Amino acid sequence: MDENSIAGAAREFGGKVQGAAGTVAGNDETRAEGKRDEVGGATETRVGQASDTVRDVAGEAGDLADRAIDTGRDVLPEAGAAPRRGGDTLTQYAKEFPLAFAAMAGALGYLLAVAIRRRR
Known part of the structure; x- marks a missing residue:
């Protein structure tokens, strides 16, 4: 799991808590800061998930290339x-x-x- 995913989830959760606290206290500034952190955290989580996906796809592509090379060597050993x-x-x-x-x-x-x- 990418560190952006972890940090983003923590920031998103903290933003939700801060936003709820601002709503309960009637403080619009605290609520807005909480919402900003919540959205920022969600974005950071998505960036981390995208990084994980790209890393996984790159690994799969490397594995496929290795298998293709091995298959080619098996099929055409004299090539x-x-x-x-x-x-x-x-x-x-x-x-x-x-x-x-x-x-x-x-x-x-x-x-x-x-x-x-x-x-x-």
């Missing part, structure tokens, strides 16, 4: 190895054909520069 294999293939190609690889990298860089320049 994590694919990028590694692709990198190994590129490394192998660069070692066997360094000039062709350099020309291909240069051409790719040129195309990216042209594409970026056109977007501006």
Whole structure:
């Protein structure tokens, strides 16, 4: 439970007591102060409840993400190895054909520069 919820509930209760005391005593100022504290406490309680809800939802989202990752690993155990294999293939190609690889990298860089320049 969020500390705002606890403090708000205490403030709200205190405001109700103060408002009732002001009503009994016929003191409008005390009654108004009590009402102000009651409303402020109720607001603080709602803020605390909202914080609790956000914290709970964030925790649930994290749990769901963890379960999704675990399920993905179970269903596709080799999926994590694919990028590694692709990198190994590129490394192998660069070692066997360094000039062709350099020309291909240069051409790719040129195309990216042209594409970026056109977007501006």
